[in-house]
Amino acid sequence: MTGPIPQTDATPKSSALDPNKSFQGLILTLQQFWAQQGAVILQPYDMEVGAGTFHPATTLRSLGKKPWKAAYVQPSRRPKDGRYGENPNRLQHYYQFQVILKPSPDDLQNLYLDSLKAIGVDSALHDIRFVEDDWESPTLGAWGLGWECWCDGMEVSQFTYFQQVAGVECAPVSGELTYGLERLAMYVQGVENVYDLNFNGLDGEARISYGDVFLQAEQEYSRHNFEAANVEKLFGDFSRAEAECNALLAFGEKGDDGRHQMALPAYDQCIKASHAFNLLDARGVISVTERQSYILRVRELAKACGAAWLKTEGGGA
Amino acid sequence: MSDLLLELFSEEIPARMQAQAAADLKKLVTDALVERGLTYEAAAAFVTPRRLALQIVGLPTRQPDRREERKGPKLGAPEAAVQGFLKSAGLASLDEARIDTDKKGGQFYVAVIEREGAATLDVLAEILPAVIRAFPWPKSMRWGVHSADPNCLRWVRPLHSIVATFGPETEDPEIVPFEIGGVKAGNVTYGHRFMAPQPIKVRRFDDYLPALDRAKVVLDPARRRDIILHDCKDLAFAQGLELVDDEGLLQEVAGLVEWPVVLMGEFDASFLDIPGEVIRATIRANQKCFVLRDPATGKLANKFLLVSNILASDGGRQIAAGNGRVVRARLSDALYFWKTDQAPLPDFSEQGKPLDQRLARLRALDIVFHANLGTQGARVDRVVALARELAPLVGADLEKAARAAELAKADLVTEVVGEFPEVQGLMGRRYAEMQGEDPEVAAAIEDHYKPQGPNDRIPTAPVSIAVALADKLDTLVGFWAIDEKPTGSKDPFALRRAALGVIRLILENGLKVKLGHLSDLAINKGLQFSYSLKLADDQIAGEAKIHSYKSNRNKNFTYSFPTELTEREIISKMRLDAMGAVKAPLIADLLAFFADRLKIDLRDRGARHDLLEAVFALPGQDDLNMIVKRVEALDKFLATEDGASLLAGYKRAANILKAEEKKDGAEAFEAHPQANLRIEPQEHALAAALDRADREAAEKLAAEDFDGALHALSKLRAPVDAFFDHVTVNAENPDLRQNRLRLLAQLRRAMHLVADFSKVGGA
Structure with missing residues (x-):
């Protein structure tokens, strides 16, 4: 009853690529599915971010009129969620599979359900539900309406129609899908502890588990996030990133055709400031009132970067 | 007669918005129809996660024709006025207007406008898109290609299809012709997302409902x-x-x-x-x-x-x-x-038991309770101090009340309450029990939030009562002091609920306390822990006076008024006066708020509104249990024959007095009547009865025996009736008249000892 979902004919024969048997198979299947829908399959952004939304392919590309379709895995870091590898569900580093489609297609819900089918979630057997969940990112100055998608009571994805990003009204609106990969994999593999996930889909000696790959990292980073990360340095990181972001934005304004020339590098600094803030928050050195002011400072950077992006070719200028 | 079927099929509508949306859809469409002269027999709205549906039965197929007469200018009016009239009435020339004559013989033009009623189908085609476009969703959104247009349709989630059919029962209905946000109204819907996603052609509600049922959708x-x-x-x-x-x-x-x-x-x-x-x-x-x-x-x-x-x-x-x-x-x-x-809390493990460690953390976090009312820590201090003062008034153990007040908010920083705020208080109790707190203390930690609503349990244990009162009074007085009172429908700090909580704690436990006194104690704690800028200002003014007094004294300035007070006493009195100036209006206002809440509460529980008014009209009503007893005694009394009859006599006296006071002035008859001006036996009898009733009623009232006081008054019935039967109040002799009116005024005063009978209705 609690075993893995039976394999259907559509799933690959090799268990190494089977989305029901291997973590990487799940990722590859999703990539393949969205590639077939015409999405650009990107690689993870090479910076520390708290969620797939921070990737410029979502944050910045969701602004402006130009159509855009992309899908990618994004390692996400939430320093505060570290549990020293002792909690079966919580991680300070995990994977999101992110899909962004602009404008949101009319059959987005069906596309999403088809993607679940591709990874072996049969809607005749499982209770798939769209439960209200309005999304808001105070640091990105972004909000949207949508749902958390439930499969048999487990939240496996976030589904959002972006209404505003970086303080700018989205016109047109993008549809964003975020699959919580570990949760989804735990579900399809029938596993109750994330570290027991089969990573490579092989058995016996050849089997590599999620724990083999990440347990040590979770332990070390939990120590780092809660105990060791140098607070003075982090405060410095935050201020330097903030200053650099503003400096780069000012530099980019120098273009004489009215276009901005440095939106992307400036946005990197916004990401850095945000991550420094997350670490400071995990270290417990930011009081309730200060917290709000830090969030506002990051949001100001995000808004300025969004405004700059709209003055670039990618932003439709 | 024809029926409308409307279905708005969308992506999943949040559960919490569905019921209101169905009600809104029905109201908006039917209101718009009625406004256009289209009445209907019945309407019903339904909602599922994916559809809002409306059925309207018994609509006419056309609007009624309308005839309207519009009055125009006088004959020979200036050309501009005539042109304006023609234009507004849609006439080509004055030949099309009728000429009427008014009462004074003046002649003027009248335009008769005949308007043919439109087909209901066309009216619907106008109304439905307007309702959809302006639909009052709590939150709505844009989507898809259309969202690039700032004026695009907004809906709660993407809207996919619309069914809108209209027609008589016997024929195939027509589709209401409209299109909105790229969606064209039609006659096709869809079944269950997974079990029957195929399109379904529908005609009217009668086949729509069973078709959905077959397609695994329960509409209702x-x-x-x-x-x-x-x-x-x-x-x-x-x-x-x-x-x-x-x-x-x-x-x-x-x-x-x-x-x-x-x-x-x-x-x-x-x-x-x-x-x-x-x-x-x-x-x-x-x-x-x-x-x-x-x-x-x-x-x-x-x-x-x-x-x-x-x-x-x-x-x-x-x-x-x-x-x-x-x-x-x-x-x-x-x-x-x-x-x-x-388990012990890292960094706070030296601070006593687990819950005490959480309290230490609550204080250390400096969590703001309200910007002008300080931190949660300061609030705990105030409530502890207040609970100590309230404990003896409600028969609670002082130390237990203080301990419970101290720990009452500690569970706010526990993990469980952080995750599930609805179990606050309850968790505090559990943790308190586990760390060996006194059972009364543990119970009070849970119960100090109670009662939360009109149906919630009301604490009866003295320690719980002390802390529950302290917590609520501190909140009320605090928000009153910083002028954040509830207005209209806005009550963000749930102050009405807090006030009702205080009222019910006092009433249900029969507490012998005065609200004015309790409020005063609470304000003193506020001042002591000085949470309010406004109060601080007033206090500064008081301190300034004291300062100037001291400096005058130091300069050997002598006060001209004689005083036996020592300097210390003078300063202390000044300080008290300054505080009093701050507190008095605040308490008065808060008491008025309590009175309102009490009236509403008692009325909800069946008390007569007029009797409440009669009792509240008396000065200094802040002992809630006395108020309730008084109202109950009054209700009982008026139900007796003596009571009803005495009320009639009182009303008669009051009416006469009111009429005569208009002539002689408001307080003209308040002096005691004179014995030497009585000539009829009935006057003597009433005067004697009044003196007796006055005295007796006052005695009974002092003993808080309202039934007794009313019984004393009831003895007035016979002499009052006899007086009115035999004595002419407005005698020709002005002295007699005045004395008789004074007698009636005395009757009125006697009755008003118990309640202001002028507010009592009926009889």
């Missing part, structure tokens, strides 16, 4: 609710268990499915170590599942009920198993929180 939310409740009870019963009722959850779940299928899941019995309320909160909040209990013990069972949206091909085995896994994961978290809260 009330029916879905009933199905869920019925199946839940059945499944529970089959296992020898009992459903823990949860109407809120039932409504919500009915809004999450189109085809409810109830299934039972299970979790490991070892999780039952977690308090039942936490298990319920976990399963309810995160999984929207129902919990079950063993009817024999009343304890939760390790089973739960979930409501799925499909009839799964394996009978729901995998769905139940999947939900079970999620519930187990959530309960593992809850268990972890529950255990963590009982």
Whole structure:
């Protein structure tokens, strides 16, 4: 009853690529599915971010009129969620599979359900539900309406129609899908502890588990996030990133055709400031009132970067 | 007669918005129809997660023709006026207007405008898109290609199709011709998302409803609710268990499915170590599942009920198993929180027992309670100090009350309450019990939030009462001091609820306390811990006076008034005066607020509105139990023959006095009547009876015996009746007249000792 979902004919024969048997198979299947829908399959952004939304392919590309379709895995870091590898569900580093489609297609819900089918979630057997969940990112100055998608009571994805990003009204609106990969994999593999996930889909000696790959990292980073990360340095990181972001934005304004020339590098600094803030928050050195002011400072950077992006070719200028 | 069927088919509508949306749709469309002269026989709205539907029965096929007469200018009026008239009435020339004559013989033009009623179908084609465009969703959104246009249609979630048919029962209805946001109204809907997604052609409600039913959609939310409740009870019963009722959850779940299928899941019995309320909160909040209990013990069972949206091909085995896994994961978290809260808190482990450590953390975090009312820590200090003062007034042990007040908010920083705010107080109690606090202290920690609403339990243990009162009074006085009172429908700090809580604590426990005094104590604590800028300003003014007094004294300035007070006493009095100036208006205003809440509460519980007014009209009413007793005694008294008759006599006297006071002035007859001006025996009798009743009533009132006081007054009935039967009040002799009116005024005064009878209605 609690075993893995039976394999259907559509799933690959090799268990190494089977989305029901291997973590990487799940990722590859999703990539393949969205590639077939015409999405650009990107690689993870090479910076520390708290969620797939921070990737410029979502944050910045969701602004402006130009159509855009992309899908990618994004390692996400939430320093505060570290549990020293002792909690079966919580991680300070995990994977999101992110899909962004602009404008949101009319059959987005069906596309999403088809993607679940591709990874072996049969809607005749499982209770798939769209439960209200309005999304808001105070640091990105972004909000949207949508749902958390439930499969048999487990939240496996976030589904959002972006209404505003970086303080700018989205016109047109993008549809964003975020699959919580570990949760989804735990579900399809029938596993109750994330570290027991089969990573490579092989058995016996050849089997590599999620724990083999990440347990040590979770332990070390939990120590780092809660105990060791140098607070003075982090405060410095935050201020330097903030200053650099503003400096780069000012530099980019120098273009004489009215276009901005440095939106992307400036946005990197916004990401850095945000991550420094997350670490400071995990270290417990930011009081309730200060917290709000830090969030506002990051949001100001995000808004300025969004405004700059709209003055670039990618932003439709 | 024709019927309308409207269905707005969209992506999943949030459960919490559905009922209101159905009500809004019905009201907006029917109002718009009636406004256009189209009345109907019946209307009903329905909602599922994916559709809003409306059925209107018995609409005419055309609007009635309308004839309107519009008055125009006088004959020979200036050309501009004539042109304006023609234009507004839509006439080509004055030849088309009629000429009427008014009463004075003046002649003027009248335009007769005949308007042919439009076809209802066309009216609908105008109304429906307008209603959809302006629909009052709490939150709405844009989507798809159209969202690039700032004026695009907004809906709660993307709107996919519209059914809008109109026609008589006997024929094929027509499609209401309109298009909005790229969606064209038609006659096609869709069934259940997974079980019957095919398009379905519909004609009218009569075939729409069964077609949906066949396509695994139960349109009526009330029916879905009933199905869920019925199946839940059945499944529970089959296992020898009992459903823990949860109407809120039932409504919500009915809004999450189109085809409810109830299934039972299970979790490991070892999780039952977690308090039942936490298990319920976990399963309810995160999984929207129902919990079950063993009817024999009343304890939760390790089973739960979930409501799925499909009839799964394996009978729901995998769905139940999947939900079970999620519930187990959530309960593992809850268990972890529950255990963590009982363990020492890093950095605070030296600060006493677990709950004391949480209190230390609450203080250390400097969590702001309200920007102008200081931190949670300061609030705890105020409530502890106030609870100490209230304890003796309510018969509570002083130290226990103080200890309970101290720990009352400590659970706010526990893990469990952080996750499930609805179990605040309860968790504090559990943790207090586990660390060996006195049972009265532990109970007070839970009960100090009570009563939360009109149906909530009211604490009766003295320690609980002391802390519950202290907490509520501190909140009320604080927000009053910073002028954040409730206005209209806005009451963000739930002050009305707090005031009602205070009232009910006092009434139900028969507490012999005066609200004015309690408020004063609470304000003193506020001043002592000085939370308010405004108060601080006033205090500064007081300190300035003291300062100037001291400096004058130092300069050997002598005050000209004689005083026996020492300097210390003078300064202390100045300080008190300064505080008094701040407190008096604040307390008066707060008491008026309490009076309003009490009136509403008593009225809700069946007390006569006029009797409440009669009692509240008396000065200094801040002993709630006395107010209630007085109202009850009055009610009982007026129901007797003596009471009704005396009231009639009183009314007669009061009316005469009112009329004569208009001539002679407001207080003209308040002097005591003179014995030497009485000539009729009935005057003598009434005067004697009044003197007696006056005295007796006053005595009884002093003893708080309202029945007795009213009984004393009731003896006036016979002499009053006799007086009116035999004595002419407005005698020709002015002295006699004045004396008789004074007698009536004395009667009025005597009656007003108990209540202001002028406010009493009836009779």
